[in-house]
Amino acid sequence: EQGGEVDLVRLEEVQRRIEAVGAWDLERRVSTVLSRLGLEPESRFSGLSGGMRRRVLLARALVRTPDVLLLDEPTNHLDIPSIEWLEEFLVGETEDRQMALLVVSHDRAFLQRVARRIVEVDRGTVRDWGQCTHREYLERRERHREVEEVQAAKFDKRLAEEEAWVRQGIKARRTRNEGRVRALERLRAERRARREEAGRGSFRIGALDKSQRSGKLVIEATGMGFAHPGGETLIRDLDLLVMRGDKLGILGPNGSGKTTLVQLLLGDLAPDTGSIRHGVRLETAVFDQHREQLDEERTVADNVAEGADEVVIEGRRRHVISYLREFLFRPEQVRSPVSALSGGERARLLLARLFLRSFNLLVLDEPTNDLDLETLELLEERLVGFEGTLLLVSHDRAFLDNVVTSTVVLEGGGRAVEYAGGYSDWLAQRRPPQPAAKSGAKAGGEAAATRQRGAAARAAARAEDTGDSGGRAAKLSYRERRELDGLPQQIEELEQEQASLNQRFADPQLYRAEGEQVARLRQRAEEVRLELARSYARWEELEARS
Numbered sequence: 001e002q003g004g005e006v007d008l009v010r011l012e013e014v015q016r017r018i019e020a021v022g023a024w025d026l027e028r029r030v031s032t033v034l035s036r037l038g039l040e041p042e043s044r045f046s047g048l049s050g051g052m053r054r055r056v057l058l059a060r061a062l063v064r065t066p067d068v069l070l071l072d073e074p075t076n077h078l079d080i081p082s083i084e085w086l087e088e089f090l091v092g093e094t095e096d097r098q099m100a101l102l103v104v105s106h107d108r109a110f111l112q113r114v115a116r117r118i119v120e121v122d123r124g125t126v127r128d129w130g131q132c133t134h135r136e137y138l139e140r141r142e143r144h145r146e147v148e149e150v151q152a153a154k155f156d157k158r159l160a161e162e163e164a165w166v167r168q169g170i171k172a173r174r175t176r177n178e179g180r181v182r183a184l185e186r187l188r189a190e191r192r193a194r195r196e197e198a199g200r201g202s203f204r205i206g207a208l209d210k211s212q213r214s215g216k217l218v219i220e221a222t223g224m225g226f227a228h229p230g231g232e233t234l235i236r237d238l239d240l241l242v243m244r245g246d247k248l249g250i251l252g253p254n255g256s257g258k259t260t261l262v263q264l265l266l267g268d269l270a271p272d273t274g275s276i277r278h279g280v281r282l283e284t285a286v287f288d289q290h291r292e293q294l295d296e297e298r299t300v301a302d303n304v305a306e307g308a309d310e311v312v313i314e315g316r317r318r319h320v321i322s323y324l325r326e327f328l329f330r331p332e333q334v335r336s337p338v339s340a341l342s343g344g345e346r347a348r349l350l351l352a353r354l355f356l357r358s359f360n361l362l363v364l365d366e367p368t369n370d371l372d373l374e375t376l377e378l379l380e381e382r383l384v385g386f387e388g389t390l391l392l393v394s395h396d397r398a399f400l401d402n403v404v405t406s407t408v409v410l411e412g413g414g415r416a417v418e419y420a421g422g423y424s425d426w427l428a429q430r431r432p433p434q435p436a437a438k439s440g441a442k443a444g445g446e447a448a449a450t451r452q453r454g455a456a457a458r459a460a461a462r463a464e465d466t467g468d469s470g471g472r473a474a475k476l477s478y479r480e481r482r483e484l485d486g487l488p489q490q491i492e493e494l495e496q497e498q499a500s501l502n503q504r505f506a507d508p509q510l511y512r513a514e515g516e517q518v519a520r521l522r523q524r525a526e527e528v529r530l531e532l533a534r535s536y537a538r539w540e541e542l543e544a545r546s
Helices: 008-020 023-036 050-063 080-096 108-114 134-166 170-175 178-193 258-266 300-305 320-325 343-354 373-385 397-403 423-429 446-465 478-506 508-512 515-545
Strands: 068-072 100-104 117-122 125-131 217-227 233-243 247-251 273-278 284-287 310-313 316-319 361-365 389-393 406-412 415-420
Touching (some): 023 050, 080 100, 108 134, 108 397, 117 134, 125 134, 233 258, 233 389, 247 397, 258 361, 258 389, 284 343, 300 320, 300 343, 310 320, 316 320, 343 373, 373 397, 389 397, 397 423, 406 423, 423 515, 478 515, 508 515
Parallel strands (some): 068 100, 284 361, 361 389
Antiparallel strands (some): 217 233, 406 415
16 A cells, blocks of 8 residues: 555556466366365374375366476375376366376376377487377387397397307408408497386296185175274175185275275185185285385394395295395395385395295285386296285276276275276276265165065065055066066076176186277176166066066
């Protein structure tokens, strides 16, 4: 103000600057980002976990409306709903505001959705693959490597011929061409400069002989329910059967109870209701997403070999340096303390410790965080070929699609539903979310309600037939009666086909076949599921009127 009067020129300038930086919209933007990333506005940063701190830093970057946004592994520690929102947000920002985005990520589904140009760092070389999606990049890279391998083989053959020539006898050395010798030196230098493919591990999961296999039944949960004291119900009336060889994915938002469900299935927590039964000869190994199993002060080698120079794998002794090389650790890294390792190196070290053990039930809790793409793809291959049983908690949608045979989804309100296949199969099968039950006593379990629905419908219909209600259902026609007679056989055949398909999905060999074959089987499984649901509904309808 000047002499009690508002400085309109100054006020207009301030308003112009506020509009220029979008400050009028800032509060709404901050509120939206915090909500979508699951952050409490009043929480103190110093009291947050490492994963939540990463979310805060990500939120700060997103609300600033920059011209250029750099993100380093943004999907780590995010659940799938948050990742999907982030994808939509970034696509909108790059299209609507023309914001430039530079992202480092191992999340293949995220890259496929967001990236429109791929730049790769490989063997010390930065290669720009141009305008392409992630899938197109993989195709281009594969073609390039095939050409590169052919060229390298031709080069090595020529070098070997020149080396043989220069090592010829006295007579040849006297008459050799000095220009040819200089050309050989250039070939040698070029060969030394050529880098072999880096970042490709060679680890594997040990095969199981008959004495190491678990029984056919691994875990059976019946009517299982659980709630933390004073908290909401996380699991309500869950029936779940896990058989030997199953690869079960567990999916749900952060805080929905994924880790709690694993603890219940393993017997580390007792259910409040229902029961949990385990099969015989179970040997369990657990990969912890928090990396708490590593001793920060001990060396990489000591964390694996407990101070020894050798490890024992499938009854054979190997030097610890040789073993760790399969997990991409250089010899000089092996004697370094764990505290000096990056997140990806810690993840690989934990895998190295894990795969020394003998196990037939493997539990992986967010194994893909910080892993590079090459190690990630190799881990997928090894898990698909694993002969035991797998419980996998992951937010990596491509990883779930490529590995698991069925997925348990925590849908809220205590509902845990199993779907055949991985993440993409769940998307195709899921129904719109239903309102959560108010209480266990009032609403009953989801599974119990499902079991009772048909009986209740039939009882109500019979009550109508006996005159307990105002109307009377129409009797069956001759054609409908014949249809009713044939439905049990039809349902039985569909259930047999469904069981057969589930057995196919549980066979690791299936996923080594052509992708089109797997896709056809998944499509047929969905058709059978829908046809079975329609048949049951029709059977209940006709039986109620019979």
